[in-house]
Amino acid sequence: MMDTERLIEQLASDLQPVRAHDVPRRIAAGLVGGAVVTLTVVIAWLGVRPDLGEAMRGGAFWMKSGYTLSLALLAITAVTRLGRPEATGSRWLWLLVVPVLLLAACGVAELLRVPQTQWLAMWLGQSWRVCPWRVLTLAAPIFVGLLWSFRRLAPTQLRLAGAAAGLASGAFAATLYCLHCPEVSVVFVLTWYSLGILLAALAGALLGPRLMRW
Amino acid sequence: MRYGEEELRGWMIGGLDGFSADHAALLRALVPLLGGFYRRHVRGNDADIEDLVQETLIAVHTRRATYDRDRPFTAWLFAIARYKMIDHFRRHRRLVPIEGLEDELACAGFGEASDARMDVAALLGSLPPKQAAAIRATRIEGLSVAEAAAARGIGESDVKVSVHRGLKALMARVQGDR
Numbered sequence: 001m002m003d004t005e006r007l008i009e010q011l012a013s014d015l016q017p018v019r020a021h022d023v024p025r026r027i028a029a030g031l032v033g034g035a036v037v038t039l040t041v042v043i044a045w046l047g048v049r050p051d052l053g054e055a056m057r058g059g060a061f062w063m064k065s066g067y068t069l070s071l072a073l074l075a076i077t078a079v080t081r082l083g084r085p086e087a088t089g090s091r092w093l094w095l096l097v098v099p100v101l102l103l104a105a106c107g108v109a110e111l112l113r114v115p116q117t118q119w120l121a122m123w124l125g126q127s128w129r130v131c132p133w134r135v136l137t138l139a140a141p142i143f144v145g146l147l148w149s150f151r152r153l154a155p156t157q158l159r160l161a162g163a164a165a166g167l168a169s170g171a172f173a174a175t176l177y178c179l180h181c182p183e184v185s186v187v188f189v190l191t192w193y194s195l196g197i198l199l200a201a202l203a204g205a206l207l208g209p210r211l212m213r214w
Numbered sequence: 215m216r217y218g219e220e221e222l223r224g225w226m227i228g229g230l231d232g233f234s235a236d237h238a239a240l241l242r243a244l245v246p247l248l249g250g251f252y253r254r255h256v257r258g259n260d261a262d263i264e265d266l267v268q269e270t271l272i273a274v275h276t277r278r279a280t281y282d283r284d285r286p287f288t289a290w291l292f293a294i295a296r297y298k299m300i301d302h303f304r305r306h307r308r309l310v311p312i313e314g315l316e317d318e319l320a321c322a323g324f325g326e327a328s329d330a331r332m333d334v335a336a337l338l339g340s341l342p343p344k345q346a347a348a349i350r351a352t353r354i355e356g357l358s359v360a361e362a363a364a365a366r367g368i369g370e371s372d373v374k375v376s377v378h379r380g381l382k383a384l385m386a387r388v389q390g391d392r
Contacts, residue, residue, distance in 0.1 A: 004245055004264065004267065004268055004271070005242075007268055007271060007272070008238055008241040008242055008245075008271065009238065011237070011238075011241060011271065011272065011275040012229075012234045012235075012237045012238035012241065013234065015229065015232060015233075015234045015237050016232065017230065017231055017232030018230045018231075018278060018279045020283065022279035022280075023279065023280055023282075026279070083280060084280045084282065084290070084293075085277070085280060085290060085293035085294045085297060086285070086289045086290050086293035152276070152277065152279055152280075153277065153279075153280055154273070154277035154280045154293075154294060154297070156293055156294075156296070156297040213301070214273070214277070
């Protein structure tokens with residue numbers, strides 16, 4: 001085994017200065033790198049919905065992307081914290097229920113406006129079978145990007161860090177998926193988008209302890 | 215020689231800014247600090263402890279970007295040391311149920327505990343070396359009076375008197391601070 005003094009000399013000799021705010025920069029880099037891949041997949045494989053310009057003038061598009069983006073921002077905040085070794089107190093993660101509850105309230109309002117006979121059709125939409133799986137698949141490149149970011153970070157709660165990274169990947173992937181997905185119903189988004197994002201978070205929680213060890 | 219939070223943090227920030235001398239000074243100062251920490255918590259031989267110390271030094275070096283210049287350095291350091299310790303348990307004692315241990319060790323308040331440890335180190339530093347050594351051996355490292363006496367080659371009553379006088383002096387100092 002190497003003698004400690006020699007080790008110290010070696011470590012000190014190849015010293016590179018570290019910029020301030022290196023952790024958020026590194027996470028942003030991984031996130032953007034992964035998101036570019038996901039965006040390419042959305043455009044090349046699924047295709048942008050043809051009526052995107054029109055949809056962007058309506059409320060449903062912003063309801064969907066607002067929901068997924070708010071989850072994504074909360075999750076990425078958690079990721080940034082959990083990348084530091086002394087991260088404590090994840091109780092504020094309960095804030096994640098706020099977008100869910102807001103969307104649920106919108107969903108109830110929506111259901112009350114339409115006759116009961118249409119409820120099932122609204123809930124299932126055209127794409128309920130594929131939506132969660134697409135979100136999960138699209139989350140993979142972003143998750144890989146975040147794993148790259150974590151290579152120089154120091155998470156000490158690996159399961160939680162993995163879950164947060166999975167959640168952030170899922171929520172960002174869902175946001176990009178909005179460019180393709182033509183669904184308009186709130187209850188659809190509440191169920192199937194959330195399910196896809198949740199699957200991504202679960203996958204992250206399973207993979208975190210294996211892939212984030214250092 | 216033990217260093218306090220302020221010195222360690224100063225060196226850490228110097229290292230982050232690219233000063234090799236500061237970085238080396240930091241790592242050298244961490245060797246006894248980490249050695250003490252691991253000896254208290256890990257039952258292993260000297261080679262195990264040295265391994266852990268070296269691994270932690272490497273982690274402090276490679277993960278140094280995760281230190282936030284505005285936060286306490288020792289809390290950051292001991293969070294890494296604790297993680298490396300859990301990792302060590304995971305690798306060497308496969309019989310120990312590890313699932314719960316992580317949560318148990320991840321409990322909040324560790325930063326405060328390490329700050330308290332730094333305070334104790336500073337206070338002990340203000341005592342005559344003999345009294346400080348006696349208190350460290352019997353009250354912090356958990357040796358019996360007989361063991362402490364044998365280790366330093368002095369009489370048991372000598373150890374007892376040193377502990378007694380030392381604690382009295384510390385008490386006076388702490389109360390005087392208020």
